[in-house]
């Protein structure tokens with residue numbers, strides 16, 4: 001197993017980011033840091049911040065940059081992520097967040113930013129059939145349900161359709177992605193950090209493509225450069 005990497009994974013909602021991030025975090029033995037999961041956990045704990053966050057998320061809008069980056073800074077300053085690295089999922093979503101992340105990581109920097117590319121008509125189909133576990137966030141779909149009665153195979157939690165996976169909220173999130181997150185692709189390209197991965201096909205194929213791209217990059221930059229983390 002390879003180890004130690006600092007990765008960001010970009011992609012439209014429904015591009016398979018969550019699934020691929022979990023697989024990459026296992027492969028590289030680093031934590032999977034998902035801002036969506038962290039915010040859903042806050043919402044579930046019903047703190048004043050969590051309740052406000054839930055209302056914003058249910059509408060398919062974005063939480064403010066400052067609040068999200070505060071959560072991310074706290075998580076990335078913990079020992080495991082500082083020492084070994086991370087797979088960051090759902091952040092950055094705006095250029096302001098990308099700038100804040102760059103500063104947060106200094107004197108280090110990201111190893112690579114993966115853009116999972118899937119055509120919009122395909123993500124719409126995937127989102128309509130997506131189902132998730134309310135407790136651990138494991139992903140299912142109407143065509144690959146849990147083994148028993150919409151009960152999560154991993155933790156036994158209830159498997160449901162996300163409140164923000166309604167047609168209207170999906171449209172708003174995809175629109176926001178085009179306006180606020182898609183410009184990050186050029187931002188990271190200009191820093192020679194971006195690798196575009198074809199996100200169509202089975203999850204296994206996409207994982208293999210992604211790991212191959214990461215390993216090619218390791219080779220391109222010189223043997224073991226990313227292993228020194």
Ligand code: AMP
Pocket residue numbers: 013035036037039056057058060061062063064065068089090091092093097164173
């Ligand atoms: P996700 O699970 O990544 O689709 O995130 C679910 C929701 O959480 C998003 O629609 C936003 O409302 C919020 N969210 C997650 N990550 C961020 C972020 N980096 N910046 C702002 N809002 C976020």
